[in-house]
Amino acid sequence: MPLLRNLEGNLGETRRVMEKFWILWEYLKLRWYRKARYHRPYMERIRNQRAKSWRKRLAKSPFYVSYQQAPLEEFPVVNKALFMENFDAINVAGITKEEAFRVALQAEESRDFSPTIGDITVGLSSGTSGNKGIFLANGYERAQWVATVLDRIIGWSWKHRKVAFFLRANSNLYESVKSRLLTFEFFDILQPLKGHAVRLARYQPDILVAQPSVLRDVVLEMKKQGITPSVSRVISVAEVLDPEDQNQFSDFFGVRVEQVYQCTEGFLAHTCEEGNLHFNEDWLMIERNYLDEKKDRFHPVITDYFRRTQPVIRYELNDIIHPGPPCACGLASQTIARIEGRADDVFRLSNTAGEVFTIYPDFLRRAVIGASDSITDYRVTQVSERRITYYLEVEGGSDLDLVQVQVEKALRRLFDRLALDFVDIVYTTEIARIPGAKRIRIHNAHRPTV
Numbered sequence: 423m424p425l426l427r428n429l430e431g432n433l434g435e436t437r438r439v440m441e442k443f444w445i446l447w448e449y450l451k452l453r454w455y456r457k458a459r460y461h462r463p464y465m466e467r468i469r470n471q472r473a474k475s476w477r478k479r480l481a482k483s484p485f486y487v488s489y490q491q492a493p494l495e496e497f498p499v500v501n502k503a504l505f506m507e508n509f510d511a512i513n514v515a516g517i518t519k520e521e522a523f524r525v526a527l528q529a530e531e532s533r534d535f536s537p538t539i540g541d542i543t544v545g546l547s548s549g550t551s552g553n554k555g556i557f558l559a560n561g562y563e564r565a566q567w568v569a570t571v572l573d574r575i576i577g578w579s580w581k582h583r584k585v586a587f588f589l590r591a592n593s594n595l596y597e598s599v600k601s602r603l604l605t606f607e608f609f610d611i612l613q614p615l616k617g618h619a620v621r622l623a624r625y626q627p628d629i630l631v632a633q634p635s636v637l638r639d640v641v642l643e644m645k646k647q648g649i650t651p652s653v654s655r656v657i658s659v660a661e662v663l664d665p666e667d668q669n670q671f672s673d674f675f676g677v678r679v680e681q682v683y684q685c686t687e688g689f690l691a692h693t694c695e696e697g698n699l700h701f702n703e704d705w706l707m708i709e710r711n712y713l714d715e716k717k718d719r720f721h722p723v724i725t726d727y728f729r730r731t732q733p734v735i736r737y738e739l740n741d742i743i744h745p746g747p748p749c750a751c752g753l754a755s756q757t758i759a760r761i762e763g764r765a766d767d768v769f770r771l772s773n774t775a776g777e778v779f780t781i782y783p784d785f786l787r788r789a790v791i792g793a794s795d796s797i798t799d800y801r802v803t804q805v806s807e808r809r810i811t812y813y814l815e816v817e818g819g820s821d822l823d824l825v826q827v828q829v830e831k832a833l834r835r836l837f838d839r840l841a842l843d844f845v846d847i848v849y850t851t852e853i854a855r856i857p858g859a860k861r862i863r864i865h866n867a868h869r870p871t872v
């Protein structure tokens with residue numbers, strides 16, 4: 423049926439042209455309003471404008487239609503579980519959770535990276551505890567996302583630039599940005615790293631994008647092979663970037679390592695010229711659910727005025743955020759001093775009297791890395807109510823036994839300070855490395871049944 427094939431080809435071509443046009447349109451709009459980012463009242467005005475068309479679209483969401491005229495504070499706060507439970511009623515496309523899962527899982531198995539239902543892309547988030555989330559975006563939202571990435575991360579340049587992308591799965595999103603000015607090379611992180619280091623040296627990218635655990639392996643492999651890096655920007659994504667790693671990568675690549683805070687729930691924050699992370703508050707409303715009395719840690723509760731197919735409204739993320747001070751770059755948006763990890767990985771250890779103590783990942787991280795300069799990698803895992811395990815990698819030539827003693831002492835000191843009178847600290851020689859999975863250095867594997 424050559425006629426039908428031709429027609430399909432033409433439709434595909436038309437869609438690609440449309441997507442490029444939308445990207446350009448959205449990009450120009452972001453540029454037009456760029457001054458709003460430096461002036462809070464102006465920024466809020468722009469956000470309110472965006473909220474107006476967002477409200478109109480809620481008419482098609484069975485879950486939100488009755489809230490259409492309500493102030494934002496009256497919308498229910500949802501978490502991942504609630505969001506997934508009400509999946510069918512929240513999205514405006516009438517897609518059921520079963521259908522979306524079936525399409526996404528099929529794509530995952532066949533490693534076809536562009537699962538769609540009609541024009542709607544189905545994305546699967548990598549839930550670590552079996553609670554995978556699913557996200558929907560139409561062609562316009564995809565174009566908008568690309569435009570925001572171009573505006574906030576890649577930046578405009580007339581010079582041709584090459585981007586090396588280390589990913590678990592390629593995506594047709596990057597194909598849509600490909601142009602004479604920007605080319606992408608995809609490095610599959612499920613493939614052995616040895617070949618990647620050589621390919622990277624040959625490709626000579628201007629921008630290198632990868633998650634910290636992959637960056638770490640890339641650095642080690644390049645050092646081993648005596649390859650000198652030649653990139654002008656390094657961007658860390660997907661995992662928590664610890665300050666120690668950030669410094670080490672910056673030293674090796676000779677550039678400041680930038681961060682992008684982005685998850686399936688949206689593109690949340692980017693690094694500014696001063697090196698600080700800023701929330702994209704010109705289209706996101708960020709409410710805070712504080713975790714302690716000092717108000718120095720919170721879960722962001724996000725409302726995204728750009729999302730269309732699947733509204734993200736007062737969605738509470740379980741990431742632990744430390745707010746930062748105003749930034750010298752002049753952007754009016756809230757800064758993030760640090761992303762500490764996920765609430766699921768906060769340790770909850772109990773003493774012999776049965777009292778439960780909360781220990782945030784940062785305390786454990788500082789105890790471990792403060793114990794010795796020769797630690798190159800580590801894991802600390804809570805495995806039961808009163809037992810933790812730890813794993814260490816040290817620099818070649820260092821005495822692992824000695825470092826073990828130092829780390830154990832440091833952890834013991836931390837627990838003593840908290841009056842945790844009995845915690846079993848066990849050294850483990852092995853950790854499970856699942857290719858492509860996110861690395862979590864401080865992990866709570868103990869889920870008490872409440």
Ligand SMILES: [Zn+2]
Nearest residue numbers: 694698749751
């Ligand atoms: Zn800044």
